[in-house]
Amino acid sequence: MCLGVPGKIVEINDVNGLKMAKVDFGGIFREACLDYVPEAKVGEYCVIHVGFAISLLSEKEALETLDLLKQISNIEEELGPDRTAA
């Protein structure tokens, strides 16, 4: 139930009463409905599922997550793989 793919909004239009965006999935473009994420702006990324934006991706959270995980991985580098859990 979950094939949601990040896509970047490049254009927003009103089509038949729906707020529709042209979304860039990395060179492939498709339209998606923004009615559920009305605050999304051009240049922002959303999770797109079956032609609908269901969530606005937070750059801040994304970077924090990556930082956190890098720290976890760096611990591994510093200690080396032989280190047993304390």
Next chain:
Amino acid sequence: MKYVTEYRDAALVKGVIEEIRRTVTRTWTIMEICGGQTHAIVRHGIDQLLPKEIELVHGPGCPVCVTPLELIDKALAIAARPEVIFCSYGDMLRVPGSARDLFSIKAQGGDVRVVYSPLDAVNLAQANPDKQVVFFAIGFETTAPPNVMSVLQAQRLGLKNYSILVSHVCVPPAIQAILSSPANRVQGFLLAGHVCAVMGYWEYPSLSEKFRVPMAVTGFEPLDIVQGILTTVRLLEDGRVEVANAYPRAVTLEGNRPAQAAISKVFMACDRKWRGIGTIPMSGWCLRPAFDEFNAEKRFEVESITADESPLCIAGQILQGLKKPHDCTAFGKECTTEHPLGATMVSSEGACAAYYRYGRVEMNQSMQS
């Protein structure tokens, strides 16, 4: 691709797996309840790299797999009608009904079309006023907002020839059913990230506390999955019964409010039969009476046909995480992706199909020799 490639970084994934290895002190059984996550785990071989103390079991997270047989048969009956254009998400086409599938109906002249989005079905209805367009509205909570928008849009456009055949299922009742089972061994849950993007995760703390099972909202890329597992393992090791969010870039506690509002307007909770499991009370959504004119089951008189599943198929037990695909005597022999016996082999996200396609047949063979 932004927001995808970074979460496939091999070094980071390995680093997090090492941290899981360092953290774990005993065995834990963790269930993931999303077909997309099953697919990702098996495709990237993540379970191979986890320490052996972690056992991942696959839950009934595939809406295709759990669509009841009777509803498939209704879909086939409707699709066979000459005045109908029957639209469906791709993976439903292969799901076997009692005797046939949508492919067979198509082969006999039924107008069956794969659509990517439910709005494509609405467009078809607008473009073909002399036809009845029926959309097979299946899914978990993630797919509900798109499916209901198609109804709202059809209403807005004044379309009289659009209806949906609903088979929606919800995650929390499924988790409740799994954890209530006397045979349950699941100790931790990876929650479906995109279901939570829509619904939030405020529904889960009560379940978590009731059954003393920690849970982590988890995404779909390899890094997301191992992060979800690490989060769950840490909670388990610390004895903390909590619901944590390991997918914060896409999920908030309250979820998507406009989407939830649309769902409540159009759908209401109802009992739902899950193929291979049975009826779970109030585990599904159906159209409210106000939207009866868009309800395909009311528009088309179709008789239910009850039929038996193959006696060899243990999809039900696999869906509940009680057995693995290679525990099934038919796996890889009578039941393969070319001639599936049950839904978990048919659907590309079903655990059996994932295992078969990504090659867990050997395990079966070596265990039997």
Next chain:
Amino acid sequence: MSEETVNMEGAVCAPPLSHTDQIVMGHGAGGRMGHQLIQKAFLPAFQNPALSAGDDAARVNPGSNGQLSISTDAHVVWPLFFPGGDIGRLAVCGTVNDVAMLGARPLYLTAGFILEEGLPMETLQRVVVSMQSAAMEAGVQIVAGDTKVVQKGKADGLYITTAGVGLVRSGLTIGGAQAREGDVIILSGSIGDHGIAVLAARGELGFQSSLKSDVAPLNHLVARMLDTSRNIHVLRDPTRGGLATTLNEIAVQSNLGIVLNEEAIPVHPEVNAACEMLGFDPLYIANEGKLVAVVAREDAGRILEAMHGTRYGEEAVIVGEVTSETRGRVLLKTAIGSTRVVDMLAGEMLPRIC
């Protein structure tokens, strides 16, 4: 009322229309209309003595007593014209490539056309011109053909069946069963371009892409590779079913195992993007201008170098190797270090929502 006397003498039926703008049933009836169609639509394009002789079969002189490589294919692609190619180019290149994959020099093609009533002549002309262009690029002649016309609705505009004949280079036995343990697997370039380009062109899933089909004749590339090394054991072009299906076929035919390196497989970012969106795997998507070569390890470097200097081989890369373990199966080493099995494509590839 007219005062003229009606003169019935000399009155004859109106002559039939000559239907030069679209195909009608008469074109397939074997009579004058059919002859005119051949004269006007096919002969000027596929010019060669064998075809111009106008007999029921082509008399050709391949000029050698060696082995022949023969292949046939039917082409039903829709839409007829897509970015990077069309059904005509596809037909010629498809058969040229199949013949070449035995290590043969393709020489002659036949082309059978099933035309749908109502097909604009201009469309047919475009396809035929494209076929000749591809044939010239490949250095082959289209020496025999056939035309039938079917009622409206019975063909998507047109279908083409081709057969091809070539001469196998002497002393070579190249085939799916010839792979050896220790061989490496070379892929000539990025996978999935054709399948995604055509899917985008069909429009049913509503996405746009700038991808072009990779449809191309590979026989010159094959010839260059064979000039470089006699230790090329298998050649195959991964069309429908993709790289995964092709390698599975080879693994089964040779009764050996294949291990692929996920990170080495070139995939265009747009192909990846489309696959992510739809839930597809590039390994299963059709290619029409790529080949896979299973070659002796010690020759791989030289072969790659030769490919890099030849059209359609510029991006060739080693993607895997042949082992004696897990015979008959193809394994993939993922970027994160795990190994999984890559199966053949089972049925139709369908977009998924999970």
